[in-house]
Amino acid sequence: MQLGDLFDLSLRGRRHSPALVCDAPDGTLRELTFGELDERAARLASLLGQRGLQPGDRVAIHLPNRLEFIDLFLACVRAGLVLVPVNVMYREREIAHIVGDADPRLVVTTAAGLGLFPAGCPVVDVEALAAEAATHPGRTGRIALDGDAPAAIVYTSGTTGRSKGAVLTHNNLAANASALVTCWRITSADRYLAVLPLFHVHGLGNGLCTWLATGCVMRLVERFDITRAAGWFRDFGPTLFFGVPTVYVRLLELPEATARAVGAGMRLFVSGSAPLPAHVLAAFHERYGHVILERYGMSETLMLTSNLLEGERRPGTVGYALPGVSVSLRDHAGDPVDAGVVAQVFVKGPAVFPGYWRNPGATGAAFHDGWFATGDLGQLDADGCLTLRGRATELIISGGFNVYPREIEEVLLEEPGVREAAVVGMPDERRGEVPVAFVVTDAGIDPDAIRVRCASKLASFKAPRAVVRLDALPRNAMGKLQKHLLPSVP
Ligand code: MCA
Secondary structure (H helix, E strand, O other): OHHHHHHHHHOOOOOEEEEEEOOOOOEEEEEEEEEHHHHHHHHHHHHHOOOOOOOOOOOEEEEEOHHHHHHHHHHHHHHHEEEEEEEOOOOOOHHHHHHHHHHOOOEEEEHHHHHHHOOOOOEEEEEHHHHHHHOOOOOOOOOOOOOOOOOEEEEOOOOOOOOOEEEHHHHHHHHHHHHHHHHHOOOOOOOOEEEEOOOHHHHHHHHHHHHHHHOEEEEOOOOOOHHHHHHHHHHHOEEEEEEEEHHHHHHHOOOOHHHHHHHHHHOOEEEOOOOOOHHHHHHHHHHHHOOOOOEEOOOOOEEEOEEEEEEEOOOOOOEOOOOEEEEEEOOOOOOOOOOOOOOOEEEEOOOOOOOOOOOOOHHHHHOOOEEEEEEEEEOOOOOOEEEEEEEOOOOEEEOOOEEEHOOOOOOOHOOOOOEEEEEEEEEEOOEEEEEEEEEEEEOOOOOOHHHHHHHHHHHOOOOOOOOEEEEOOOEOOOEEEEEHOOOOOO
């Protein structure tokens, strides 16, 4: 299915209905109908075509949540262009890798972002592009596309240090949205408060795509901010909210009366991207009167399992396979294990990606007999409810963002005087986990200076909270690093 067919249910079918509420540059609120969004996308798609972009070309978007992000997404869907969202927190090094790999025909950023891109990159200022599109004649109709055509390439933190581009097809995104709309009963009567970044799958695949599939109203904010959250809930009156655990931890800070009022109007709170601690679930229930619905997914697979909308939402579990998804727990030999046994989670399904962009080696390693290896360890109940029990990889999740130690270790090893480096996740009340680094250095090296330099090269959520100097890293008799023996850091 072409995503445009799914979105047309709203863009055309609900042309005159309110679609979006977002912040205008002058601080007022801006409201648009689905028809207005469709016309904006038509003009932009036509402009991109005139600039020579062809179906299959990549368009990298390095923007915070704003109207133009949506315009670009819809224009790409219309014109068969492949969206490459880039995390706005990334620094030059991370950005250079993504644009080098994705090879975009166009890069759109803000005035502040222009300097982050390497020389020769086809980068444009979003304001200039939007101004040109506003006066450009719109093109009617869409490019005819196979549903298996790529719609987006989403870069995931890499186990090998460099992030890999997960190719998501039109069918993948459509299947994911349809499954969530069905299982969470999202309808045009909902009001969705969108606080998560659109440059990741949670905000893009779950948020934007279910909004466009159902034609509900979305209030889009630039980013989650606890000091503004109460006002957004009060003024917009949402029924639907998607968050990462860090967002729910922060919402517990709102006064009791505010929380009660927010809870009274809400229909569904969903959490994902990182494990939701049971005590947060309980405290939120107590304060807001809602049991948060926890679900499980990955950038490569979109959503896989979900707790039930109606019926028990079991704390500590991520629920049951979504429509079309098969979950199989397998041991090291690749054989399925019995219910109750902890093993790696393998999945199949209509939203599972076809592979990594221009990386057949990584794609081959990720699939086993057609099953995608998630790298997560889990346990299935006899009735099919999944509980995650840790990871087969060293992934750290901080504030809902994935961080692989190897990438940080490589940056640390570039520092003069650093001989060895090991990064691990340490528990953190608010962010779930934070990266902490251990280094072995030449004499006279200041570990804090290393931390500061490392922070200037990496997105803030990857920067080690602390850099600790050790005389030696713990290793076994074979010389293999024993990360579990590293000391804990307060
Ligand atoms: C955080 N920061 C940001 C943003 N969010 N900067 C720009 N844009 C953002 N959207 C920066 C802040 O500037 C600050 O940087 C640092 O992060 C911490 O911010 P703060 O407000 O103090 O943190 P917080 O109140 O604890 O909240 C952080 C947050 C953020 C808003 C919860 O972590 C967040 O938006 N997380 C969502 C991640 C997400 O969407 N993941 C989905 C991945 P500095 O320290 O330099 O001042 S998709 C996925 O995982 C799969 C597929 C799935 O299943 O969903």
